[in-house]
Amino acid sequence: MTASPESPLTALIVDDLANQGWSHQCLALPAELTAKLAEECRVRSADGSLAPASVGRGEGQQVREGVRGDRIHWLEPGQSAASDAYLALMDDLRQRLNLELYLGLEDFECHFALYPPGAFYQKHLDRFRDDDRRTVSVVAYLNADWQAEQGGALRLYLAEGERDVFPEGGGLVVFLSAELPHEVLPATRERMSIAGWFRRRGGPL
Ligand SMILES: O=C(O)CCC(=O)C(=O)O
Numbered sequence: 204m205t206a207s208p209e210s211p212l213t214a215l216i217v218d219d220l221a222n223q224g225w226s227h228q229c230l231a232l233p234a235e236l237t238a239k240l241a242e243e244c245r246v247r248s249a250d251g252s253l254a255p256a257s258v259g260r261g262e263g264q265q266v267r268e269g270v271r272g273d274r275i276h277w278l279e280p281g282q283s284a285a286s287d288a289y290l291a292l293m294d295d296l297r298q299r300l301n302l303e304l305y306l307g308l309e310d311f312e313c314h315f316a317l318y319p320p321g322a323f324y325q326k327h328l329d330r331f332r333d334d335d336r337r338t339v340s341v342v343a344y345l346n347a348d349w350q351a352e353q354g355g356a357l358r359l360y361l362a363e364g365e366r367d368v369f370p371e372g373g374g375l376v377v378f379l380s381a382e383l384p385h386e387v388l389p390a391t392r393e394r395m396s397i398a399g400w401f402r403r404r405g406g407p408l
């Protein structure tokens with residue numbers, strides 16, 4: 204994906220999604236872009252523009268730190284060159300998934316997420332009970348030199364058992380939003396990512 208939608212990496216993600224419903228690619232983002240996105244996330248944290256994340260949607264939406272302890276900022280087109288570059292890469296991936304897997308993905312929403320040391324996100328599915336548009340989840344990691352002993356894995360609950368993915372900078376995890384339960388384990392250091400969702404047409408049920 205560092206190059207075109209036809210890149211081998213995109214083909215691997217498409218194949219993995221079709222065959223097993225999830226994919227993890229190390230060094231999927233260009234190193235320079237990862238560094239710029241990490242810097243933007245850090246600056247937004249320092250200037251107070253990250254807000255406590257909530258769970259649920261609509262009127263059921265609420266902040267519950269016992270469920271998830273990250274702070275977030277939604278990416279909007281035009282907010283920075285790095286964010287725009289990331290949104291462009293994701294749009295390439297969206298088009299590729301539609302061409303190859305006929306998923307009918309219409310748009311993409313994503314936010315920076317910063318988990319302070321000790322913060323976590325309990326086991327969950329990304330598709331809301333009352334809104335089934337979220338179809339494919341994508342998480343990009345922004346942390347240089349992550350060590351396994353620092354914790355902070357994304358734990359995937361696969362049919363064959365648990366799989367832990369560490370949030371090393373440039374890594375990308377892609378999975379089917381309605382099917383794969385997952386959780387974020389606490390870390391001993393700050394953990395930064397961009398969590399996003401390709402959505403189908405439709406609306407709240
Ligand atoms: O940061 C991660 O590894 C996953 C985050 C997540 O599950 C979410 O935001 O829904």
Ligand SMILES: [Fe+2]
Pocket residue numbers: 327328329385
């Ligand atoms: Fe999630």
